[in-house]
Amino acid sequence: MSLTKSAPDEAEPVGEPTGEPIGEPAEELGGEPGEQPRHLTSPLLLVLTLLTAVMFQDTIRRALTAPVTQSWMTVFVAVVLQALPFLVCGVLLSAAIAVFVPPSFFARALPRRPALAVPVAGAAGAVLPGCECASVPVAGALVRRGVTPAAALAFLLSAPAVNPIVLTATAVAFPNDPEMVLARFVASLLAACVMGWLWHRLGRADWLRPPARPSHGGRSRGAAFWESVRHDVMHAGGFLVIGATAAATLKAVVPAEWLRAAAGDPVLSVLALAALAVLLSLCSEADAFVAASLTQFSATARLTFLVVGPMVDLKLFAMQAGTFGRAFALRFAPATFVTAVAVSALTGAVLL
Structure with a gap:
C-alpha cells in the first residue's frame, strides 16, 4: 500500500512545475494582439499606395495631363537622361584612380x-575624372603623405571641375556655346589656384586637422573599388535627382516674372545662381545640364553656377569638416565661395 500511494505523491511534484512552463510559451507563441510589433511592411505600403491611386484616379489623371506637369516631367527626364552616362563614367573612373593610383x-x-x-x-586635377566626392579623400591622402596643404587644397577644388569627363559633359550640355567649356576650365583652375595661394599665405597649421587613417581601412583593392562605386553612385545619383527636380520646378512652377526679375539684374542673377549651386549640392558631372536648362539667366550667371557648385556646397562642407576638421571648413568654405563668385564674374566678363 505504501508503494502504491507514494508513486502518485512523487509524480505530482514532477507534473506541477512542468505544467506552467508548458502553458507560458503557448501564450507567447499565440501572442496578445496588443503585444505584437506593428510596422509598415513593403507589401502593405504597396497595397495602400495602389488603393489610394484607385480612389483618386481621376484627380491623378487630371494632374498628370496638366500642362505644368507635362512641362515638369519633360525637363526632369531630359536632365537625368543627359547627365546619367557621364555620371556613371565619372564614378567608375574616379573609383579606379582613387583606389589603384597610390597617393x-x-x-x-x-x-x-x-x-x-x-x-x-x-x-593635376584633370587626371581625376570624378566628382567632388572623390576629391576630398584624395586631398586628405595627399596631406597625410606630406604634400603641402596649399597644393592639396588646390587639387581638391580643381579636380571636380577641370577633368575631361566634366568638360565633355559641359560641351554636350552647351552645344552652341563652346566658349562655356573654356570659361569653366579657366575660372575653376584660377579660383583653385587663388585659394591655394591664399591658404599658403594666410592659413595656419592649427586650422587644418590632417586625416589620421587611410581611406580604405585595410580592405582589398577590389572591395575598396566597389565600395567607392556604390558610395558615389548613391550620393551623386541622389543629388542628380534633386538637381533635376529643382531645375524642372524652376522651369515649370516658378512664375516667369520672378525668374525674369532675378535674371534681369546682372549682380542678383550671379548671386542667385551661386546660392542655388550651394543649396542643390549637385554632382559636377551633372550640373552642366541643370545650368543649361536655366535659360532665363545670363551666361555669366550660369558660369558662376558651374564654378561655385563643385567647390562649395552643403555636402562638400560636411565632407571637408569630417576630413580636415570643423575649424577648417568654417574658414575655407566662405572664402572659397567669395573667390569663386569673383573669379567667375571676371572670367564671364572677359570670355562670355
Missing part, C-alpha cells in the same frame, strides 16, 4: 616649393 604618385610629381606646387596640383 605617393602625386607627392613625387609636385614641386617642392608651395608657390609652384599650387598651380601644378590644380592642373
Whole structure:
C-alpha cells in the first residue's frame, strides 16, 4: 500500500512545475494582439499606395495631363537622361584612380616649393575624372603623405571641375556655346589656384586637422573599388535627382516674372545662381545640364553656377569638416565661395 500511494505523491511534484512552463510559451507563441510589433511592411505600403491611386484616379489623371506637369516631367527626364552616362563614367573612373593610383604618385610629381606646387596640383586635377566626392579623400591622402596643404587644397577644388569627363559633359550640355567649356576650365583652375595661394599665405597649421587613417581601412583593392562605386553612385545619383527636380520646378512652377526679375539684374542673377549651386549640392558631372536648362539667366550667371557648385556646397562642407576638421571648413568654405563668385564674374566678363 505504501508503494502504491507514494508513486502518485512523487509524480505530482514532477507534473506541477512542468505544467506552467508548458502553458507560458503557448501564450507567447499565440501572442496578445496588443503585444505584437506593428510596422509598415513593403507589401502593405504597396497595397495602400495602389488603393489610394484607385480612389483618386481621376484627380491623378487630371494632374498628370496638366500642362505644368507635362512641362515638369519633360525637363526632369531630359536632365537625368543627359547627365546619367557621364555620371556613371565619372564614378567608375574616379573609383579606379582613387583606389589603384597610390597617393605617393602625386607627392613625387609636385614641386617642392608651395608657390609652384599650387598651380601644378590644380592642373593635376584633370587626371581625376570624378566628382567632388572623390576629391576630398584624395586631398586628405595627399596631406597625410606630406604634400603641402596649399597644393592639396588646390587639387581638391580643381579636380571636380577641370577633368575631361566634366568638360565633355559641359560641351554636350552647351552645344552652341563652346566658349562655356573654356570659361569653366579657366575660372575653376584660377579660383583653385587663388585659394591655394591664399591658404599658403594666410592659413595656419592649427586650422587644418590632417586625416589620421587611410581611406580604405585595410580592405582589398577590389572591395575598396566597389565600395567607392556604390558610395558615389548613391550620393551623386541622389543629388542628380534633386538637381533635376529643382531645375524642372524652376522651369515649370516658378512664375516667369520672378525668374525674369532675378535674371534681369546682372549682380542678383550671379548671386542667385551661386546660392542655388550651394543649396542643390549637385554632382559636377551633372550640373552642366541643370545650368543649361536655366535659360532665363545670363551666361555669366550660369558660369558662376558651374564654378561655385563643385567647390562649395552643403555636402562638400560636411565632407571637408569630417576630413580636415570643423575649424577648417568654417574658414575655407566662405572664402572659397567669395573667390569663386569673383573669379567667375571676371572670367564671364572677359570670355562670355
